[in-house]
Amino acid sequence: MDPIDAATAWDLIRRCKARCPGTDDDVLRAGGEDAIRVLPGGHWKPLLPVNAEAHHLFDLYLPLAVQPCYAIAQLGQSLDGHIATDSGHSRFVTGAEDIRHLHRLRALADAVVVGPGTIVADNPRLTVREVPGDQPLRVVLDPRNRLDTGFRLFRDGAGPTLLIRSRAEPEPGGETQRAVLPAGEDGFAPGEVLALLRRHGRQRVLIEGGGQTVSRFLAAGVLDRLHVTVAPVVIGSGRPGLSLPPIATMDQAMRPACRNFRLGDDVLFDFLLSGIFTGRPASGGD
Numbered sequence: 084m085d086p087i088d089a090a091t092a093w094d095l096i097r098r099c100k101a102r103c104p105g106t107d108d109d110v111l112r113a114g115g116e117d118a119i120r121v122l123p124g125g126h127w128k129p130l131l132p133v134n135a136e137a138h139h140l141f142d143l144y145l146p147l148a149v150q151p152c153y154a155i156a157q158l159g160q161s162l163d164g165h166i167a168t169d170s171g172h173s174r175f176v177t178g179a180e181d182i183r184h185l186h187r188l189r190a191l192a193d194a195v196v197v198g199p200g201t202i203v204a205d206n207p208r209l210t211v212r213e214v215p216g217d218q219p220l221r222v223v224l225d226p227r228n229r230l231d232t233g234f235r236l237f238r239d240g241a242g243p244t245l246l247i248r249s250r251a252e253p254e255p256g257g258e259t260q261r262a263v264l265p266a267g268e269d270g271f272a273p274g275e276v277l278a279l280l281r282r283h284g285r286q287r288v289l290i291e292g293g294g295q296t297v298s299r300f301l302a303a304g305v306l307d308r309l310h311v312t313v314a315p316v317v318i319g320s321g322r323p324g325l326s327l328p329p330i331a332t333m334d335q336a337m338r339p340a341c342r343n344f345r346l347g348d349d350v351l352f353d354f355l356l357s358g359i360f361t362g363r364p365a366s367g368g369d
């Protein structure tokens with residue numbers, strides 16, 4: 084048989100998600116043969132030859148695919164830490180391989196969450212288009228009830244959509260589901276957003292952006308994993324990626340366990356933040 088290629092690898096990874104093998108050893112088959120053995124934590128062993136691209140996909144995605152419940156955030160940023168220009172233009176900071184990576188993260192998630200600034204700037208679809216995959220619930224945070232519901236994802240019927248606001252407001256039309264959470268000065272408490280999504284049966288959650296939203300989830304200590312892709316481009320100004328409360332000395336800086344991967348000309352930093360991925364107790368949050 085030919086070596087397992089990227090398409091077959093992605094198919095196996097998706098099957099792994101559907102089966103949720105958790106901590107059990109599990110053999111996945113391709114073309115009628117045992118293809119790989121999935122070990123606890125998403126480690127794996129080839130039982131057939133595997134080409135380099137497929138190897139990369141197994142390494143990157145199996146740890147997520149075997150995990151039935153997690154919160155991951157992602158950002159694609161310039162070398163100088165910006166995710167968009169001042170005007171909000173961000174198409175595209177990172178290259179085509181990182182865009183495909185984002186679609187793979189969506190496909191592995193049960194829900195994809197964005198802040199209102201991203202809806203206003205990008206009018207995104209939040210669909211899985213670049214790879215085969217299931218469409219997650221599209222979740223929009225609108226803690227100040229300011230968003231117009233004319234944005235594309237509220238109207239396109241391309242996937243289930245949930246709008247979370249701080250006040251219930253009767254509004255006409257559309258198939259968008261609605262939920263209400265209390266909001267403070269800094270918006271919704273990230274842990275409460277995740278708890279609400281879990282009550283809706285959405286256990287694997289991708290926080291897709293923008294910078295403020297990802298930063299709030301990171302600061303609250305509720306993320307299990309963080310993917311930051313750095314592109315060799317300098318914007319020099321614009322909307323920041325991560326932004327956390329000030330610290331005085333470098334020993335207070337976050338230095339989580341980290342893996343890195345090349346995505347074309349970009350570099351993906353895969354930060355492992357909680358015990359479900361490192362085996363150590365979680366850093367905080369609920």
Ligand SMILES: NC(=O)c1ccc[n+]([C@@H]2O[C@H](COP(=O)([O-])OP(=O)(O)OC[C@H]3O[C@@H](n4cnc5c(N)ncnc54)[C@H](OP(=O)(O)O)[C@@H]3O)[C@@H](O)[C@H]2O)c1
Binds near residue numbers: 172199292
């Ligand atoms: N490169 C990437 O990976 C990536 C991913 C996603 C998004 N983006 C880019 O990131 C930018 C958005 O990030 P962000 O940090 O600014 O925002 P965000 O995290 O998406 O949303 C947070 C903020 O949205 C605000 N907001 C701004 N304008 C609003 C409006 N007209 N109506 C309602 N709420 C509004 C709220 O501000 P208040 O506090 O004033 O209420 C809220 O605090 C966009 O330019 C988008 O293109 C990049």
